[in-house]
Amino acid sequence: MPVRQHQARPPRPRGRAAAALVLALLAPLLLWLSPAPAHAVDEPAETDPxxxxxxxxxxxxxxxxxxxxxxxxxxxxxxxxxxxxxxxxxxxxxxxxxxxxxxxxxxxxxxxxxxxxxxxxxxxxxxxxxxxxxxxxxxxxxxxxxxxxxxxxxxxxxxxxxxxxxxxxxxxxxxxxxxxxxxxEPNKKAKAQKVSLVMPLRRSVVYNADGSVNYLRGWTRDLSAGGRLFRMLETGTEIPSLTWAIDPALIDAVRNLAEGNPPRDLSPTDGSGEEPEESGSQSASPSVSALLPSAPASADTAAAKTDEETEAAQKAAKVWLGRLEKALAGHNLLALPYADPDLSALATNDPDLLATAREKTAQALTELGIKATSAVAPPTGYLDRAAVNLLEPGSVNLVSDRMFRGSAPVVADLDGHQMIVTSSGAAAGGPGPNDPVDAVSVRQRIVAEAALRRGSGKPLVAVIPDGWHPPQTAASFVTPWEKAPWIASSTLSEAVAGHKPTSVTVDRLRYPRREMKAEVSADRISAAKELIGAGELLQRVLTHNDEVADDVVSEALTTTSYSARKGDTDSAANALDHISSELSSITVSVPPKVILSSMKGGEFQVTLSNELDEPVTVRLDAITDDSLRVATSEPVQLDANSKASFNLAASMHDTGTHTALIVVTDTKGNPLGAHASVPIRPSQVSGVIWWFVGTGCALLFAAIAVRLTRRIMKAKKVRTSTGAM
Incomplete structure (x- = not known):
């Protein structure tokens, strides 16, 4: 595991360090001697009437x-x-x-x-x-x-x-x-300032324990006409040369809402029991039909009644997905790792999970028919060295100018890893007392930063802040922008064209301590990894489902996102408990005790029960000591809500009583959670009985022989006495 180090500022001169030490030692005395402040530090700001x-x-x-x-x-x-x-x-x-x-x-x-x-x-x-x-x-x-x-x-x-x-x-x-x-001099096009806008299409996604999307009211508000995500599409459609940075997890969540927000689906996905589909052709290009979810797999799902909240979210999601194609058409598309995970946290704690997020993005975009360039764009603009080392060749990597000490380059290169540098000022928005990320504040801060760069030869790459409030009407935002002749709206490639990457060293990078403290915790990343493992286990158990593990991966990755830094901390644990409960509903029952007829071997009956609504395939394993051996079972397929009984063979090496723990596992021997213990012993009285039987027979035959001998001897004596007479 990489060693994390806070990238501090260069060391100060000794004189300054000594002065700072003196001030630190005198600070308590100075505070005691200083007069009380006129206003308390935590006094809330007054609101304008x-x-x-x-x-x-x-x-x-x-x-x-x-x-x-x-x-x-x-x-x-x-x-x-x-x-x-x-x-x-x-x-x-x-x-x-x-x-x-x-x-x-x-x-x-x-x-x-x-x-x-x-x-x-x-x-x-x-x-x-x-x-x-x-x-x-x-x-x-x-x-x-x-x-x-x-x-x-x-x-x-x-x-x-x-x-x-x-x-x-x-x-x-x-x-x-x-x-x-x-x-x-606004009419001199040769001096137009290149400005490239990047609009991240991402949002916090939280799933319930059963795999359904959480907080439907918030989604309905954002997706409906006039909502934030709806207005983002409306505005982004009109902005010239815009670059979208897409998180596929957002689209997947909206598609789930458009399906009626069903829970995690355990039903067959391998085609068993389904009617054959009608033949027909499908377009591979992005289309409304590709973005909108397919019809429910079963009539039961389609007929399920939904509440008003779910219906409202479903309606808003369908409308939003219908407008997504138009918003993306003609623009440059960047693909973020799935769920926009905390790159620095994963790079330190689990780089494999970052690879999983990238694979998941490629898979999701292929299914949607969307072509995009792999990219990273951390909301804060910072990456630590470990995360920089994991940047992919050929990807578009956007970082903030605050990440560099001194003058930031247009394109930075650290040991072959190239990063396009964006404006932290443009992302900061406007001044108070208004919301700094409202539509006008953000636009005017961007053009202000661009105006100050005019003539420098440096382009302005501006990432729209995640909290940005799009305008109520796209024209009010875009038209004044288009009318400014001194602004040259550019794609990312156009903006940085002609600027060779500037080689930078590690000591020029900044990764503030506050960033390190804010990272997604190692425990949460571990919980996400454990949840992914539980999803794989569940899929191996389900006889006809080969997709649920992929669904669980999607849910788990959302718990490692940047938006989850201060968000829900229990969603992975709750989902893990839910899946564990489902797996534990496949149970085994055993007799109260088992007495083998012989130590050489015997059998006893066990019963498997499947309380799930889907067929499963499992095995039984036994945990015993060295003196007891219980054979494992072959894979057993159980229908939904059914039971099956069969015998397990056992043998022993001594006459004592030993306990066998019978465990339900998947076909690879991984325990599912359910188990039962049974005491087993051989029939200890059997040998004694046969000894007594053998001894009794011997005594019986001996007694018979003695009595016969006595009778013969007595008969001889009678004949002898008679002859003498």
């Missing part, structure tokens, strides 16, 4: 012109218990441009009430909001003349709106902020 959002911004950037208008739309919510009236939404813009990514990162962390720009109060530049009752929401819209934005220097500016109510006409009662770059 008017919660404001920017939902649409019809431009991604400004240019040197002062003509035209900028349209901004959003919502305002009264979060108080009082009615608000006379509310106005005023735009504002900063007066000093930011010119580096570091400045953007610092700006994104600034407090919500920090003064970052002057409010524009010109008549007609603001929006008026009707009276707002407690909890009421209002959608506002304003058109801002470009000439009122007095900015001319290239760079990235603060831009946003303030909500002001009548009680406080000069103090903002609500704020929404984002970034807005000014890019000059």
């Amino acid at each position: 008017l919660a404001v959002s920017i939902d649409e911004l019809d431009t991604v950037s400004l240019d040197g012109r002062t003509k035209g208008r900028i349209t901004v739309r959003g919502k305002v919510v009264n979060t108080t218990e009082d009615e608000w009236n006379g509310v106005r939404i005023y735009p504002f813009i900063g007066d000093t441009p930011m010119t580096t990514s570091e400045e953007l990162a610092e700006a994104a962390k600034m407090p919500a009430d920090a003064l970052v720009g002057e409010r524009i109060v010109a008549e007609g530049a603001y929006a008026t909001v009707p009276d707002l009752a407690p909890g009421e929401t209002y959608s506002w819209s304003l058109k801002l003349p470009r000439k009122l934005l007095h900015v001319t220097q290239a760079g990235v500016y603060w831009f946003g709106v303030h909500a002001l109510g009548a009680p406080s006409p000069t103090t903002a009662d609500g704020r929404a902020r984002t970034f807005l770059p000014l890019v000059k």
Whole structure:
């Protein structure tokens, strides 16, 4: 097993280290002498009485012109218990441009009430909001003349709106902020900045103990029209040169929902008992028919009644799968390892499980008719050295620029393992108080980072953050992007074309301690491995099912995913208990005791019972000491919910009583869980009886002989006495 080491920063100079040590020793005294802080550290941030959002911004950037208008739309919510009236939404813009990514990162962390720009109060530049009752929401819209934005220097500016109510006409009662770059000379296509967007299609997938998908309400919400996953497809369809990073586990889970979310299927899969299918041709290319699940295997499954929650999820899943083909068509596709497992954790604890995840992805995509390039894209952007060593040749490996000390290259090469470097700033989203990963915040952070790279020759590769909230309408997000002539939407290969991999050494890599602590635990990985073994055991027992082990692999891998770092920790254990219970329902019963007629051998009867609804094939094995031998059985096939009795042969080497543990196993001798113990001894009285019988016979014959002898002797004496007379 590889040795894990925290990749720390380079050692500090001795002078700095000594100073740090002195400060550490004096820290308790300084804290004791320092005055109490004005506010407690854990004091929660105050919520604006008017919660404001920017939902649409019809431009991604400004240019040197002062003509035209900028349209901004959003919502305002009264979060108080009082009615608000006379509310106005005023735009504002900063007066000093930011010119580096570091400045953007610092700006994104600034407090919500920090003064970052002057409010524009010109008549007609603001929006008026009707009276707002407690909890009421209002959608506002304003058109801002470009000439009122007095900015001319290239760079990235603060831009946003303030909500002001009548009680406080000069103090903002609500704020929404984002970034807005000014890019000059936008018509020179030769200087267009290459931007490559990667959108991960992944989500937390958790299975119940019986193999059905958990948390149906969340899935229904995300898959339905207006839901997050639905809007991702709608938006991704329209984004030019988009690259999808697909986790097949997500598609499999949705297909399971579209089938009615059945539990793990133990029914025959080898064609036994099924009607022959009608002949016909099938297309190998991705299609709706390939993505949508096939009809249920049995009439019982089709006729099973489902509750409203399951029906809602099923309906949403079918609609979503129907739109998936259109969303993927014409785009570049990357295939993540199945269930997007924690690469660094698996590389350290079980590299074979990572290989299993890759094989599972290849299998799933082949079944779906989807062609994609193998890839990895850790959500945090970090890989440790062990994970880098397991990167596949020819795969697309996306890592964050935060993984490198100093200036990050476009493409890094570590001992032959190549990695495309993505922008951590673009993935971080926008500033508060809004959600940093809402649609406008993420888009404007990406274009801001791109604007600052313009002219550097370096492309911008941006991975959309997993928590991203897609826009309500794709056009509001994509159209302004397409209208920006200084942005050249590029595929990954186009973006990095002409940039040779830069060789890096291990000491340039960063793998923070927080990443190591956050990894999926070794115990959970071990539980996933054990669950996979239980699935293989279950499949060997089922006479006509050759797919259940593969289904269990899918379930087990989801417990090792990045999303499982803080998720459900018991799903693997629960599934393992469920499968163990099913295997243990194949039981054996034995007599209370067995007395062999002879130590040389004898037989006793046992009964196997199958309480499963499917036929099984098992064996019986015996665990004994050296003095007792019980023959194992041949494989026994039991029909569903049936019993079978047969004899087992036994022999002994002494006259004592010995116990045999009769164990139910698969055909390879692996125990299933059920067992029964039986005491066995030979008939100890049999030898004594024959000794007594033999001795009795001998005495009887001796007595007869004695009596005959006496009679003969007596007869002789009588004749002798008679003759003498």
